[in-house]
Every structure is written in C-alpha cells, then in structure tokens.
Amino acid sequence: MSVRVVARVRPLLKSERELDVILRTGATTGTADSKSRQSTGDKKSSREGAALAALRDRDNLVRIPNPKNEGEEYAFQFNAVYDSDASQQELFDAEGTSYMPLKMYPPSDRSCSTVAPTTKHLFNGFDVTIFAYGVTGTGKTHTMRGGKTLADRGVIPRMLSGIYRRSRKIEKDSDGETKVQVSLSYYEIYNDKVYDLFEPPEKRTLAGLPLRDNGGKTVVVGLTEKSCTSLKEFEGLYDQANTNRSTSATKLNAHSSRSHAILAVKVTVISPDQTRVSTASAIDLAGSEDNRRTENDKERMVESASINKSLFVLAQCVEAINKKQHRIPYRESKMTRILSLGQNNGLTVMILNLASVRSYHLDTISSLNVASRTRKIEVREVENDPMFKGPPRAPMRSSMAASRQPLRPLTASVNVNMPAPAAKDPAKKDDDKPVKMFSVYSDRPQKPHMTQLRKPEVSKRPSLSSDGHTSRILKPARQTLAPVMEPSTDHADISAAKIEEMVEKKVEEILAVRTVSEQSRQTQVRELNEKVQRRLEMLEQRVDGTEDARAEGLSYLLMAKQHQARGEDASALRMYQLALPHFPHNEKLMGKIAALKERVQGKTRGSQVFTGAVSPPSKGRFGSMLSLKREPPKTFGKRQSEDFDADYGDHTGGDGFSSDEDVSRPRHKKRATAKSFTRGEIDLDAVDCGDPSVSPRTIHLLSIINSRDVSQIKLLKGVGAKKAEAIVDCLCEMDQNPDVSFVSDQPQFQVNNLAELSTLKGVGLKTVENMRNGVLV
Numbered sequence: 001m002s003v004r005v006v007a008r009v010r011p012l013l014k015s016e017r018e019l020d021v022i023l024r025t026g027a028t029t030g031t032a033d034s035k036s037r038q039s040t041g042d043k044k045s046s047r048e049g050a051a052l053a054a055l056r057d058r059d060n061l062v063r064i065p066n067p068k069n070e071g072e073e074y075a076f077q078f079n080a081v082y083d084s085d086a087s088q089q090e091l092f093d094a095e096g097t098s099y100m101p102l103k104m105y106p107p108s109d110r111s112c113s114t115v116a117p118t119t120k121h122l123f124n125g126f127d128v129t130i131f132a133y134g135v136t137g138t139g140k141t142h143t144m145r146g147g148k149t150l151a152d153r154g155v156i157p158r159m160l161s162g163i164y165r166r167s168r169k170i171e172k173d174s175d176g177e178t179k180v181q182v183s184l185s186y187y188e189i190y191n192d193k194v195y196d197l198f199e200p201p202e203k204r205t206l207a208g209l210p211l212r213d214n215g216g217k218t219v220v221v222g223l224t225e226k227s228c229t230s231l232k233e234f235e236g237l238y239d240q241a242n243t244n245r246s247t248s249a250t251k252l253n254a255h256s257s258r259s260h261a262i263l264a265v266k267v268t269v270i271s272p273d274q275t276r277v278s279t280a281s282a283i284d285l286a287g288s289e290d291n292r293r294t295e296n297d298k299e300r301m302v303e304s305a306s307i308n309k310s311l312f313v314l315a316q317c318v319e320a321i322n323k324k325q326h327r328i329p330y331r332e333s334k335m336t337r338i339l340s341l342g343q344n345n346g347l348t349v350m351i352l353n354l355a356s357v358r359s360y361h362l363d364t365i366s367s368l369n370v371a372s373r374t375r376k377i378e379v380r381e382v383e384n385d386p387m388f389k390g391p392p393r394a395p396m397r398s399s400m401a402a403s404r405q406p407l408r409p410l411t412a413s414v415n416v417n418m419p420a421p422a423a424k425d426p427a428k429k430d431d432d433k434p435v436k437m438f439s440v441y442s443d444r445p446q447k448p449h450m451t452q453l454r455k456p457e458v459s460k461r462p463s464l465s466s467d468g469h470t471s472r473i474l475k476p477a478r479q480t481l482a483p484v485m486e487p488s489t490d491h492a493d494i495s496a497a498k499i500e501e502m503v504e505k506k507v508e509e510i511l512a513v514r515t516v517s518e519q520s521r522q523t524q525v526r527e528l529n530e531k532v533q534r535r536l537e538m539l540e541q542r543v544d545g546t547e548d549a550r551a552e553g554l555s556y557l558l559m560a561k562q563h564q565a566r567g568e569d570a571s572a573l574r575m576y577q578l579a580l581p582h583f584p585h586n587e588k589l590m591g592k593i594a595a596l597k598e599r600v601q602g603k604t605r606g607s608q609v610f611t612g613a614v615s616p617p618s619k620g621r622f623g624s625m626l627s628l629k630r631e632p633p634k635t636f637g638k639r640q641s642e643d644f645d646a647d648y649g650d651h652t653g654g655d656g657f658s659s660d661e662d663v664s665r666p667r668h669k670k671r672a673t674a675k676s677f678t679r680g681e682i683d684l685d686a687v688d689c690g691d692p693s694v695s696p697r698t699i700h701l702l703s704i705i706n707s708r709d710v711s712q713i714k715l716l717k718g719v720g721a722k723k724a725e726a727i728v729d730c731l732c733e734m735d736q737n738p739d740v741s742f743v744s745d746q747p748q749f750q751v752n753n754l755a756e757l758s759t760l761k762g763v764g765l766k767t768v769e770n771m772r773n774g775v776l777v
C-alpha cells in the first residue's frame, strides 16, 4: 500500500489573525480555522457521535491560493484532512477507523475498539512508521507528543497506551502463555548527528552515534534500549528523555524542536511456538524554516541549515521515487536514511501539519507539494518474519524477504491488493484517475522465466486500503505484484540496501588499494629522486675534478709563461710539460714544448751550463713547504682562466698560444743569473721549476706584493701597515741594488715566487704562509 498521508491544520495562535487565513479544507467547510473559535465545550458537543462520519464525508482536500494569482486556487488531496477543530483523540481514533474500519477486523479483535490500526498492525508483526512533517510552528510536536493533560496527549502516548492495553489483553487471552515485551529507544538527529535521548547530553560524543545497515534496515549503533512495562513507566522515561532533546525559542516558535526525534517502540510477542518482533517508529521531524523570517542567530542558523538540508533531501527522495529514478538519495542525510521512506516495510503514515495563515503561504505550498508526492509512494505491506521455536522450518516468504529494492512504477501490472474499481466510491475524484502505484522490483536484468511464487497455506491477514475498504487477501497473492527471481538464483535475496552496502565496501576496497599504490608510487618517486640526486652529485664531483685539473694545468701554463718571459727556457719547458697532461692533444702546446726542447738542447750542445731541461726539481726548504701546502686550486680567477682559455683552449681557434717565434726568441734578458740573488740561500729556479703548485692564490699574492701598494699589502693576512711599508721599502731597495738582477723589460724588481717573497726584509716563512692563506681568489 502507499504511504498514508493525512493533513492536520492547527488552530490560529494568539498572534495570528483570522483575516490572514488563506487555507481551506474539506468540500463544504469554510476556512480551515472556521471552527477554531468555538469553545472547547461547543467543540465536544458538536463532534461527539457524528464527528468521525463528518470527517469521512469531506473530500479530503486542502485548498490554497496561488501566491502569484490569488484568484486561482491549488487543491491537494490527502487520505484524510483534519481541521483545526480536530482533537488529539479524534486524530488518533478517526485516523484509524478512516482506513481500517473496525468491522473489518476479525471478531476477536473488535473488542479493542480504541486500538488504532497502527497498534494492531504492530502486533501482527508489521513495522509501523508515523511521522509528523511540516513547517516550523505548525504543530508537529503537539501532534506527536501533545500536552500534559489527558485530552492533549499526542499520538505517541496514545499509541503506547494502546500497546500496553493490547499486550495485557493478549497475555490474558492466552492465559499467560503468550508474553509481550515492550522496549524503547529514543534518539534525535541534531545537526545530522545521532544522539541517544536516554543519555544525558554531557555523555554525548562529538561525532554522535554511527549508523549501520543491518539486513536492509538502518540501525543506530550503541543506542540504549530500555525495557518498559507500563504506560506510567513510559511517561517517566519519555518526559525525562525529552528534557535532553534540543529545543530552542525561535521567532516562529517559542519551543521549536531543533532536531528530528525518533522514538522506536519494539514489541516482542513471545508465544509458545514463535516469537514476533516488530517496531513502531514515531518521528517528530524538525520543521523547515525560512530564515528570512526566523531572525535566527548563528547557532540557530547552523541548526536551521541542517534541518532544512535534511528536509530538502527528504523532498528529493520523494521526488526521485516519484520520477522512478534508480538512485534515491537516502544516504545524503541521516534522517532520510533512518526514515527510509518507500524502503521500509509495513505501514507508513505521514501527518502533514499546516498553519492556515498567509505568513506561511509559500512554505505551506512547498509542504503540500512534498506531502502529496509522498502519498504516491508505495510501501510494501510485509510483516516481519516470526522466529519459530523447535525444529527449523522452511522460510516463509523467501522471495519477499528478499529485498528492499528501489521502487519502480507499477503501471502495467495488475495489483491484486487494489480494490476493484466497482468497489470504489464513485464520488471520489481519485477513482477517475489512473492508478499509479509503485512496487518492488529487482534492479538486475530480469531472467526470461520469472516465476510468481505462491504459497498455498499462508495465514490470512487483513489488508488496508486507502479508501477505507478492507479486504482479506491471501498474502501470497501480494507477492504476485513483484516479479522475483527464482528462489534458486543465488543473488535473488540481495536487497537494495545490501547492494548499496556491497558497493560501499567495494568502493572502500578500491580506495584502500589506491591508497596503497599511491604510497608505493611515492616511495618509488622518493627512491628515484635519491638516485637522481646521487647521480647529480657524482656528475658534479666529476665536473669539479675536471675543473680542478684544468685549473692546475692553467697554473703550469702561467708559470711556464713567466719562466719563458725571464728566459728560463728549461724551467718553462718543464712547466709546459707538466701542463700537457691537462691539455692532451693540444697541438700548439705540443709544438711549443718541441720548440723549447730544441732550444734547450741547442743551448746544451753549445756548452752552456744548464743542469737539464727537465731535471726533477730539487726540493729546497720552500719546495717542501709548498709541496706540503699543495692543494689544487678550487677555482681559478675568472679573468685569468679566460686568458688561458684563449691562449690554450683547443676550441678557440685563435692564435692566443704564443708562437714558436715568441718562444724561440726570449724577450727577457737576464742581467744576472738567479744564483746571483745572494741574500737568500734559495735555489729559486729549483723552487719554481720543481713546485708545480704555483696557484692562482700565489700569483695573486705576488701581484699584490709587486704592486708596491701599501694600502693593498697591509690588508694581507698577518701583515699590517708597518710590515707593508717595510716590504715596499725593501722592494724599492731592491730596485736600487745593482747586485740584484731583474727582467730587463720590467722597470722594477719583481718578486717571482714565494721563496723570493720570504727573503724580503721582515718577511719570514710564517708570514708568507699567512699571507698566502689569507688571499681569496
């Protein structure tokens, strides 16, 4: 059967004016509020006796003007409409009899005249869901919970009263053989989090309680279930729990519910041969709010956004079911997931609460739209499986137990549950319309040979129909509504929820695999980066080595040039030869070495005294010192490096390399031999020639010294102004000293190496070492 939707219009509040009433209900009555002004006593007298019949005589329409054109009126039809004068008692009783006349119950049940069919359903193993829906301040809490007085009690306490009354009757009728247990869970969904209302708020966790799919039903994990044996006990528990519920004053309702509250009443009927468990869920939804009107503060706005979102999702679910969409967005809100509208079995009743005044105009139309669509949703009238005692029995309704499948329209199927057209009241508009129903189908492609399952010996149960007729129908006949897969088909029993669960699981698995592969990918990338880094370092080292070697080669070339400039061909030759390994295959260098060799040999042949062109350098005091200090230059002065590149680079193609002519024609003439440098006992040639470590640092140091610039010299490490002046004085002295020979084209004496430097006045080995170490190139 479809969801039963009834509308209830609340009376005008003190702050509301009759003038503003825009809602009309019923065929003959005036405005929805026309009777609200009657006194309680009048109301009672006018209602008693004929009230139920009068309610049923109405056309069950709610009429409201088009907000854009007041001349036009929208009409919405529901299963029942309750005016503002309908009492709590009437709603509970009349609502029951309007779709479940007492005469249709088995004679044994007729004595329970006050038991609403919802309660009766419950004891027959059906789950029951009753929920109040509507804009904030329209009377949902009043309808569900009600006031403190007996007359004001709402649906929930009345239902519990009925449950206990019936329990006692069952126990009495069975002479105590059958027992009924009632237990309660009560929770709220606040800001899309589930909280146990039987627990004090301070015990709440931030995340709330989780939801799980359990056999096609959504269950709240960790919820308190309290056994409750009497109405009195219930009232105590319920009142206490309601103090834990989130309510606040808003501009539209002084006691506005800020959460959806769900009371689950589990009824367990234990007879000698079986146990039946069914649940009644009574839900007081929070009301949608137009925040232009509420003037809510920040906290209320957050609540409001959550409330509106969940109600919006509910509307979307209803829409999706109506539009026969495959995907119904239940999971987008906890409320819709728990409510599972259209997915739940048993009986579902929606009470649409309405306010009749203009200030609610647009909100009311929106609620009416959702409610009238909800009315088209088909819910399977299936009771829960009993648990049998004794030897196991063949499962009943194996195919029906199969599934909570997405709903699809049943337009072509013959619904045996529907009353025959002739049996319908011709006065009702509904009857003229084509019957639109939804039934449960499998999502999977159907096999060509679908079977209708029939079970001959299934107990008869009363069935409810929306027009007030009750028919006794064999349950298996209902099963013909839903073509099902062969029972032997292994996947036939998978419900939509199960499928969803499986899909969720699969997605989680895939995500887990992705995470793992992402981690291993990152490890690979890290390893690769490290490899690349190591390779780069190696290359850098190699380049550094090459550059060091090149700088060393350039130093030899420089020294060779200096020796040659001084006419020291043998030393120059030695330096060129040392430079050769750093510039292999350099033809110009090789040419130069050959030319120098020839000249040196020529000199030797000419009986000139020369110890040998390439004789190994003798290691004097300085030689050893310098060789100890030997370290290949890290960098070579850029300009110098460029000069040498131009001179010796294979790639220059220029004629920078000194020509053989230059080499063969010494530019410098010795005024005296090196040996005549008497003040030091140093074989300068030996030092120069033998020490290949004349580095750019040394060259730079010597150039500073030879500049005779006191301001520069005094900056050298370990020198200072006085020593600098002494050095310059010494050099000037040398210039004047006729014993000292120096290169003819140099106007002044030049210090050519560290050995010479160390012999200057006031400069010792230590000072030279300091000066050299302090030089930055």
Ligand SMILES: Nc1ncnc2c1ncn2[C@@H]1O[C@H](COP(=O)(O)OP(=O)(O)OP(=O)(O)O)[C@@H](O)[C@H]1O
Residues within 6 Å of the ligand: 009, 010, 011, 013, 084, 134, 135, 136, 137, 138, 139, 140, 141, 142, 143, 253, 255, 256, 257, 258, 285, 286, 287, 288, 353
């Ligand atoms: N049928 C009714 N008879 C008398 N008073 C009513 C009725 N319905 C609602 N009211 C009054 O209207 C006011 C708002 O009702 P209620 O708090 O139940 O609204 P609600 O829809 O639950 O609002 P919210 O969504 O904000 O919680 C209350 O003062 C309540 O007593």
